[in-house]
Amino acid sequence: MSDVLNRLSEVLEARKGADPSTSYVAKLYGKGLDAILKKIGEEATETVMAAKDGDPEKLVYELADLWFHSLVLMADQGLHPDAVLAELDRRFGLSGLTEKAARSE
Numbered sequence: 001m002s003d004v005l006n007r008l009s010e011v012l013e014a015r016k017g018a019d020p021s022t023s024y025v026a027k028l029y030g031k032g033l034d035a036i037l038k039k040i041g042e043e044a045t046e047t048v049m050a051a052k053d054g055d056p057e058k059l060v061y062e063l064a065d066l067w068f069h070s071l072v073l074m075a076d077q078g079l080h081p082d083a084v085l086a087e088l089d090r091r092f093g094l095s096g097l098t099e100k101a102a103r104s105e
């Protein structure tokens with residue numbers, strides 16, 4: 001899979017020291033947690049609307065906005081995307097074990 005989450009995460013970390021007048025992300029950090037959470041709410045709503053419209057291109061675009069702002073939230077909170085990937089991996093491992101157990105009964 002693409003390494004874009006890692007590379008983007010590095011940029012988002014570097015933007016913590018950037019000039020808010022030259023960086024969208026630095027400006028958002030400067031506005032604080034409530035502004036980041038508001039963007040996530042807006043992007044989630046736009047994602048829902050794109051799905052209801054049945055427009056796959058628009059849905060991908062809005063999901064990218066939602067994922068992007070979720071990554072900004074994680075960086076703001078001192079989290080790396082690997083933490084979420086590890087949690088998904090853990091759940092996948094658990095479901096795999098459940099399936100194996102069910103097959104052996």
Ligand SMILES: N=c1c2ncn([C@@H]3O[C@H](COP(=O)(O)OP(=O)(O)OP(=O)(O)O)[C@@H](O)[C@H]3O)c2ncn1[C@@H]1O[C@H](COP(=O)(O)O)[C@@H](O)[C@H]1O
Pocket residue numbers: 008011015022023024025026042064065068
């Ligand atoms: N992936 C993105 C990305 N996706 C979406 N956005 C911004 O997120 C905003 C989406 O909000 P909306 O759709 O509501 O559009 P808007 O009305 O312009 O938003 P507001 O200004 O009202 O918040 C837009 O301003 C987009 O430009 C992004 N801004 C930056 N990135 C990445 O983040 C990196 C760092 O960005 P800078 O900090 O700007 O250098 C860049 O190199 C990009 O790779």
